[in-house]
Amino acid sequence: MTTAPVADLPSAFAAAPDLDAVNALLPQAGVGPGWAKPKPSVYPQPHKVFVPAHWRAAETRSALDSAARYVDTHMSERRNLILVNPHEGNDYATARTLVAAYQLVLAGETARSHRHSPNALRLVLDAAPGACTIVDGVRVPMEPGDVLLTPNWAWHGHDNGASADAFWIDFLDVPFIHLIEPMFFEQYPDWIEPAGEPNPESPYRFAFSQTGPAVRAAAETRQGERWLELGPPHMTTIGLALRHLSAGSVLHDPRTTMNAIYAVLEGSGELTAEGRSFPFARGDVLVVPAWTPADWIARGEATLLRVSDEPMLRALGLLRSETPA
Structure with a gap:
């Protein structure tokens, strides 16, 4: 329902006979009804738009x-x-x-x-x-x-x-x-x-001549997995870390609000996310968007660079990860 332009909106709102008449006047005030939004503005968990992919x-x-x-x-x-x-x-x-x-x-x-x-x-x-x-x-x-x-x-x-x-x-x-x-x-x-x-x-x-040996020598965070954060210096919006997967390792990453792009420095394996499998090799790039669980298999030893928005989300108090089952 729409209404003809009115010169005196306060009076028009005061005289509105029902809610439909109020709603019809709202656009002239440059506002929209919070009680009848065209789509929700808040929801129980993230609405995903970006999809996992491989290049x-x-x-x-x-x-x-x-x-x-x-x-x-x-x-x-x-x-x-x-x-x-x-x-x-x-x-x-x-x-x-x-x-x-x-x-x-x-x-x-x-x-x-x-x-x-x-x-x-x-x-x-x-x-x-x-x-x-x-x-x-x-x-x-x-x-x-x-x-x-x-x-x-x-x-x-x-x-x-x-x-x-x-x-x-x-x-x-x-x-x-x-x-x-x-x-x-x-x-x-x-x-x-x-x-x-x-x-x-x-x-x-x-230099990979230093970071490569360092990640391979790091303590395991999970069986078959080692991490090495790169820094300092650090960037305020981008987090960098090397991830080393032992040969034959099988790992599940639960959902997180972090967006992550992975690039393969060495080795090969397979990423499965949202029902799609992506076999990867050296130089390939994979993206795991926010709130997407991921499963990894390393065919042999593999080292990947993870580029993420983790530090920005952490600083804003928006970093959240799903607890593994």
């Missing part, structure tokens, strides 16, 4: 190699493939608060320096000596398995001075920044930020 490194690397014939870093600052969660209506995010992308920088190529509000990081899959990310004027070397941070508003660009192409996975909290809206972006005045000799001891680099 194969072999397929994406092949696609990037092909695209590199036509797309250079002057045409697009980042030659990357975005891992779009396949839920209806989505065109960007991998999980509610996070996005991941595969990126390729060719041998001898540079990718322009810039900075932005979102926190970002990358997991190196393939790189040869001479490949670097420049972070705030410091040249940070890249080696396979390394995790490199580019925090909020830090200048960063890529310089692949190696004789081989560099291939990695980017992770950013762009979907979260889109949600709360403080997005800022700035290109470096010149193409690439100047930097000196590579600094392998940069605090923004977690």
